Amino acid sequence: MILALVLLAAVCALPFISPARRLPLGQRTAKNPRDGPGKINSLEFADDLDLFALCLAAGLPLTHAVRAVADAAGSSTKAEWRRAGSLMALGIGADRAFADSESLTGFDELSRMLRRSSSSGSSLVQGLRQLAIRLREQASDDAVARAERAGVLISLPLTGCFLPAFLVLGLAPLLYSLFTHLP
Numbered sequence: 001m002i003l004a005l006v007l008l009a010a011v012c013a014l015p016f017i018s019p020a021r022r023l024p025l026g027q028r029t030a031k032n033p034r035d036g037p038g039k040i041n042s043l044e045f046a047d048d049l050d051l052f053a054l055c056l057a058a059g060l061p062l063t064h065a066v067r068a069v070a071d072a073a074g075s076s077t078k079a080e081w082r083r084a085g086s087l088m089a090l091g092i093g094a095d096r097a098f099a100d101s102e103s104l105t106g107f108d109e110l111s112r113m114l115r116r117s118s119s120s121g122s123s124l125v126q127g128l129r130q131l132a133i134r135l136r137e138q139a140s141d142d143a144v145a146r147a148e149r150a151g152v153l154i155s156l157p158l159t160g161c162f163l164p165a166f167l168v169l170g171l172a173p174l175l176y177s178l179f180t181h182l183p
Contacts, residue, residue: 039104039105040104040106040107041074041076041077042105042106042135042136042138042139043074043136043139044073044076044077045074045076045077045105045106045107045135046106046132046133046135046139047132048069048072048074048077048081049106049129049131049132049135050128050132051068051069051072052066052128053124053125053128053129053132055068056123056124056125056128062094063085063088063089063094066081066085066088066094066097067085067088069081069085070082070084080098080104083097083101084097084098084101093118094114094118095111095114095118098110098111098114106131106135109131110128113127113131
């Protein structure tokens with residue numbers, strides 16, 4: 001009887017400990033399961049922004065700075081920088097070259113900064129550095145939140161395994177022995 005209860009507890013706990021059930025089927029093959037097709041890596045983009053700010057601070061023209069960043073950009077942002085660099089080489093303004101990228105996190109703020117800079121003549125360098133810092137802080141906050149969620153998710157299988165085992169192996173024999181010895 002005890003063996004049947006242990007097997008029942010194991011079968012009930014099985015869905016909680018199966019790692020294949022934690023991710024939906026479509027996300028198992030992605031590089032980062034939490035990054036969808038329209039997302040960029042915030043840390044890579046922050047590095048790209050730092051490089052862009054350094055190029056502009058060194059005196060490179062905007063078009064050359066964008067193309068330099070496109071050559072060194074991270075894998076998640078390289079296509080956007082190359083596309084914008086190619087458009088700028090054709091004579092399209094920087095604010096319009098990045099307009100198609102506004103749906104991506106960070107690129108929307110970059111596009112707004114370029115628009116403000118072209119209309120007011122303000123320097124981009126300080127704004128780019130602040131945006132890079134903000135993206136890094138946001139990535140850090142997201143990592144902490146994922147780690148905290150992992151702690152909660154780890155407790156679910158433990159609860160699913162140990163609680164039934166405690167009930168079956170700890171309390172059930174005790175109750176059985178109590179009830180068999182009663183007159």
